[in-house]
Amino acid sequence: MAQVSNVKREPFSKSVTLSYMLSFAAAHRLSSNYLTDEENKKIFGICNNPNGHGHNYRVMVTVRGEVDPTTGMVINLMDLKEYLEKAITEPCDHKNLDKDIPYFADTVSTLENVAVMIWESVQKILPPGLLYKVKVFEMDAYCVTYKGPSF
Ligand SMILES: Nc1nc2c(c(=O)[nH]1)N=C([C@H](O)[C@H](O)COP(=O)(O)OP(=O)(O)OP(=O)(O)O)CN2
Numbered sequence: 001m002a003q004v005s006n007v008k009r010e011p012f013s014k015s016v017t018l019s020y021m022l023s024f025a026a027a028h029r030l031s032s033n034y035l036t037d038e039e040n041k042k043i044f045g046i047c048n049n050p051n052g053h054g055h056n057y058r059v060m061v062t063v064r065g066e067v068d069p070t071t072g073m074v075i076n077l078m079d080l081k082e083y084l085e086k087a088i089t090e091p092c093d094h095k096n097l098d099k100d101i102p103y104f105a106d107t108v109s110t111l112e113n114v115a116v117m118i119w120e121s122v123q124k125i126l127p128p129g130l131l132y133k134v135k136v137f138e139m140d141a142y143c144v145t146y147k148g149p150s151f
């Protein structure tokens with residue numbers, strides 16, 4: 001039987017960041033409800049094509065917190081993975097962002113807004129104060145970072 005120590009570990013203030021990367025594939029179309037058809041075509045070009053198009057998105061979520069002196073963890077990576085699959089993979093993978101994600105009913109599904117949507121979904125599900133940053137990559141070339149609203 002393992003021996004349990006009564007000795008309390010001294011708290012040490014060590015704040016670290018911890019990141020988890022996941023990917024999902026989704027279709028979308030760039031189109032704004034606040035523009036005419038002509039304006040949408042002019043601004044978004046081929047990305048406004050009614051047939052839509054798809055991307056393989058990669059998402060890196062970073063949490064930040066104190067290392068628990070007893071467990072050595074900020075959060076168990078397996079728990080983090082589960083939270084993120086629930087908040088990101090389940091609602092987004094193999095979906096049409098504009099049709100399947102209510103957030104995009106009235107918001108253009110640009111990479112910028114995808115990052116904000118993901119940050120808000122993750123923020124709702126993670127223990128309070130843990131989420132630090134969301135980075136979303138569209139292919140290897142494009143990347144948007146969001147760190148939450150600035151007050
Ligand atoms: N600020 C933004 N501009 C654009 C976004 C965006 O999310 N934010 N998105 C698009 C398109 O959806 C698309 O991602 C454009 O990619 P693009 O490189 O033009 O197209 P391809 O995937 O076909 O890449 P190729 O290298 O040409 O095959 C446009 N602008």
Ligand SMILES: [Zn+2]
Pocket residue numbers: 028047053054055
């Ligand atoms: Zn696109």
